[in-house]
Amino acid sequence: MTAHSHIPVLPEEILARLDPKPGETYVDCTAGLGGHACVVGSRLVPGGRVVLNDMDAGNLGEAAERVGAEVPGVDVTTVHGNYVGLPRQLMRDGLRADMVLADLGFASNQMSDPARGFAFSYDGPLDMRLDPSAAVTARELVETLPEDELVRILREYGEEKAARPIARKIVAARNEGPISTTGQFAALVRSVVRYSGGINPATRAFQAFRIAVNDELGSLEGLLAAVERAARSTGEGWLTAGARVAIVSFHSLEDRLVKRSFARLEQRGLARMVGAQPTVASEAEVLSNPRSRSAKLRTVCLCGPT
Numbered sequence: 001m002t003a004h005s006h007i008p009v010l011p012e013e014i015l016a017r018l019d020p021k022p023g024e025t026y027v028d029c030t031a032g033l034g035g036h037a038c039v040v041g042s043r044l045v046p047g048g049r050v051v052l053n054d055m056d057a058g059n060l061g062e063a064a065e066r067v068g069a070e071v072p073g074v075d076v077t078t079v080h081g082n083y084v085g086l087p088r089q090l091m092r093d094g095l096r097a098d099m100v101l102a103d104l105g106f107a108s109n110q111m112s113d114p115a116r117g118f119a120f121s122y123d124g125p126l127d128m129r130l131d132p133s134a135a136v137t138a139r140e141l142v143e144t145l146p147e148d149e150l151v152r153i154l155r156e157y158g159e160e161k162a163a164r165p166i167a168r169k170i171v172a173a174r175n176e177g178p179i180s181t182t183g184q185f186a187a188l189v190r191s192v193v194r195y196s197g198g199i200n201p202a203t204r205a206f207q208a209f210r211i212a213v214n215d216e217l218g219s220l221e222g223l224l225a226a227v228e229r230a231a232r233s234t235g236e237g238w239l240t241a242g243a244r245v246a247i248v249s250f251h252s253l254e255d256r257l258v259k260r261s262f263a264r265l266e267q268r269g270l271a272r273m274v275g276a277q278p279t280v281a282s283e284a285e286v287l288s289n290p291r292s293r294s295a296k297l298r299t300v301c302l303c304g305p306t
């Protein structure tokens with residue numbers, strides 16, 4: 001897998017929204033394979049700094065190597081872990097961000113690696129951890145959670161109408177033996193849900209368990225809360241006055257959280273939303289990078305005291 005196997009979404013739009021300048025500090029909460037970090041980083045020289053964070057140590061290493069090679073002259077700092085912990089780490093290190101990007105979800109190299117267990121189109125272990133060193137896999141959730149909790153995950157995170165029948169099927173199947181592979185799990189969902197509108201019936205269930213395994217919504221809420229705290233703070237925060245914060249989300253559950261948080265900041269006079277509507281990919285970008293089809297970019301600029 002090369003450093004270029006993930007195509008960054010909305011690169012021009014992100015550049016325009018973040019408006020990087022030489023000497024500034026860019027914090028990439030979800031470094032992935034470093035695509036966005038290279039795009040933004042190239043505008044920070046001379047004297048700028050790129051802070052790369054990812055909960056996948058492999059991706060973080062690739063991103064650091066790529067930024068080091070493609071953007072000579074920029075300072076690179078790496079932080080491994082969930083971006084929820086990043087604001088505190090930055091404050092401990094005495095760093096303040098002029099720009100923050102969170103490009104949520106998974107990178108293409110994670111999805112296309114059967115061993116990571118994210119995809120129903122390949123058979124592999126039912127894993128789905130973005131951080132391979134994390135404790136809990138999708139298999140453990142599927143095999144151990146009570147039926148009602150399985151229903152909640154499928155409904156809340158997958159918006160799956162057939163949550164109860166799928167959960168019942170899971171419980172019946174696990175009484176017969178382990179549910180240890182993506183192939184088994186996808187077949188189990190397909191035995192309950194039919195194809196509709198060309199969408200694979202397992203799509204929503206896979207999304208639901210990926211979100212649960214990685215606490216994706218809880219992490220996003222934590223990051224948004226840290227942005228709100230920094231916007232209210234008086235010079236002690238991890239964001240500079242005038243910092244720009246951009247978030248790219250890929251489904252409505254995430255976008256709703258971002259939209260509400262940014263609207264709250266604006267209502268309180270602490271930030272200005274850059275554009276009332278989210279920015280989406282052009283037709284040309286969707287053609288060349290189908291993953292961009294569902295991307296929504298929202299940006300705020302902190303204009304209150306920080």
Ligand SMILES: C[S@@+](CC[C@H](N)C(=O)[O-])C[C@H]1O[C@@H](n2cnc3c(N)ncnc32)[C@H](O)[C@@H]1O
Nearest residue numbers: 008030032033034035036054055056082083103
């Ligand atoms: C969409 S990719 C980012 C791609 C990147 N912008 C690029 O241009 O290469 C998302 C990355 O974020 C990481 N990630 C997702 N949620 C995270 C979290 N809560 N904390 C830290 N990293 C996270 C994933 O491991 C993945 O590498």
